[in-house]
Amino acid sequence: MAATRCATRGWSTSPGCVRTGSTYRPCTSSRSSTASTSWRVRCPQRPRPWTTRWRRCFELWDSEAAAVQQGDAVATGEHPRLSRTAVIVLSVALVVVAFNLRTTIASLPTLLSDIRRDIPLTGAVAGVLTALPLLCMAWLAPVSSRLTGVVGYPYTTLAALGLITVGSGLRGLSQSAWGLLAATFVAGAGIALLGIVLPAVVKDVFRHHVGMATGAYTAALALGAAVASAASDPLSVAFESWRKSLAWWAIPALVSVVVWLIALRFLPAHHHGGAVDRRPHRLPWRNRTAWLLTLYLTAQASLAYAYVAWLPPAYIERGWSPLAAGSLYGASSVTSVVAVLVFPMLSDRSVGFRTMLMVAVGFTLIGTVWLWLLPDVLPWVSVVIFGIGSGAGFSMGLARVVTYASDAQSSSTLTAMIFLICFSVTAIVPVAIGALHDVTGGFSVPFGLIVIIAIVQLLLASKLTDEHIGTVH
Known part of the structure; x- marks a missing residue:
């Protein structure tokens, strides 16, 4: 493919951009040494940009390189980038x-x-x-x-x-x-x-x-x-x-x-x-990575829906008005919206994904422990901390669904497996919290169970490393 394209377009194999008669030719074009199917165009000896002749040369070079990249992507099955x-x-x-x-x-x-x-x-x-x-x-x-x-x-x-x-x-x-x-x-x-x-x-x-x-x-x-x-x-x-x-x-x-x-x-x-x-595709039941991510997101969703169902009633029992108790969880929801944007963007840039994930789940654990042991001490601060961790942990877990899947279809089958297990368990957790409340007559034991789930989530998050990327088929 490389020889054919270079011969057809009259490209030079020497570094730099050269002119032969009225024809301008870009420098060397070669396949990447990696498994990528995209084309790279190298020009280590770039001339001065203010020379008209060379400016025209590089305009032609850029258009030729773009055409090659687009054509090879289609030919090899790789989708070209969108505009x-x-x-x-x-x-x-x-x-x-x-x-x-x-x-x-x-x-x-x-x-x-x-x-x-x-x-x-x-x-x-x-x-x-x-x-x-x-x-x-x-x-x-x-x-x-x-x-x-x-x-x-x-x-x-x-x-x-x-x-x-x-x-x-x-x-x-x-x-x-x-x-x-x-x-x-x-x-x-x-x-x-x-x-x-x-x-x-x-x-x-x-x-x-x-x-x-x-x-x-x-x-x-x-x-x-x-x-x-x-x-x-x-x-x-x-x-x-x-x-x-x-x-x-x-x-x-x-x-x-x-x-x-x-x-x-x-x-x-x-x-x-x-x-x-x-x-x-069949669901990836035998894939270890799929199970690891499924258990992590199941713990995450269990925490979120447990508080959705029982955080306002817990504070109503403590003498809060229904409006104030509802606003308490609302503060958690608002902060989670900010967290789901900020944490994945940081992980896309300089900060490592696993580091940001551990920080997010750490916030979740701190919030749950605070609400369990010190429910009357600055509860607004504790729910904000929990909201940051919960929102970021959920968003970054979904990002792992995308990166751990090898392609778009594998992503949908992995998501199906996660949903099947995650939401089946999540529908039971609020019921279990309510049953514990009825048996014990308070929320100390139920909120202690929530802390245990948060600890399990932290342990699972430590296993979600980059080595699993692309391993779910």
């Missing part, structure tokens, strides 16, 4: 799409008392209603991975957003418990699809900026959860209807459909086929 405009549009689309990942889940709990006054729901049915999106994320994960492999991530993303839009809208029309459960299931299926496909998007489109892209969509996810939780009750008051408040979250999902359709126009043809290998 700057495409990257900007797809980055915006990624953030807008990720905003919808938790709005269905977070918008329900604050309205649950109003719903139960209008629709007769037993405590068990109410519990299933709140847990159903999580169960969808767990149990539909393998199906979502197969669909991504067959259809490709561009159209899987579109289908997921469509399901979230329809499910959110149907919740506003529900007149019975069964109707509400069915609508929540539809939206939960969309969330399951979207959660599986976004790491594949990052792997394929933003593979040169994994930490930054993962941080951006994780921040959008956390922001969507915070906004939905805070705005659902005011919307219910403004609309004088909890149904309209739930249905309102179909609007951002519908906007995301439009934005993603625009973004599809900026994807090259090979991206529309989805992953490199379109055959559905």
